[in-house]
Amino acid sequence: MVPESYPTPLAGQKLTALLLRSMLPQTARKTADTQRNSTTTQTLDPHLQFTVVANAVYTFEGWFAYDSDIAADLIMAWTVPANTQGKWIGYGTGTTVISGTAGGGTQKDAVSTWGYTLRNEWTDINAGRTYGGVGVGNPQSVLLMGTVRVGATGGTFGLQWAQATSTAANTTIYTDSEITLQRTA
Secondary structure (H helix, E strand, O other): OOOOOOOOOOOOOOOOHHHHHHOOOEEEEOOOOEEEOOOOOOEEEEEEEEEEOOOOEEEEEEEEEEEOOOOOOEEEEEEOOOOOEEEEEEEEOOOOOEEEOOOOOEEEOOOOOOOEOOEOOEEEOOOOEEEOOOOOOOOEEEEEEEEEEOOOOOEEEEEEEEOOOOOOOOEEEOOOOEEEEEEOO
């Protein structure tokens, strides 16, 4: 089996700026914080999105920093074109945030310098996951990676998110969170 790569330049093929750019990964980085409150309707993040082409395969990796009220948490999924398939994983705190204590015990939904339990199951690209919050002003993060296999129609691939439970407190995804997308086939 030959590893996937895109594009595959042919001997004698003229190298153009367009061809060279298509070989580079794309990075979407948040240039401003985005806050959402009083809503559980997931909407596309204004910064963390890409245009993908039909019948292409991409891999992605990235991370986002967020904070959320304990009662609100954060639910996220992906906006994808019709008939897109793939899988993703997001390493982040679960909805019940379990953390360590100085005495070797555990505590629930509390800020801790002793670390947190980690959610690590893979998810279909068309499904979402919920991550826990330990209060506004106490940032958490989610490390992301996955594969996107676009169907016969291209379109937008991007992070969509909201509060898992609606509260008046802000849930925020912070500046400098980023996702890098690389076409592989």
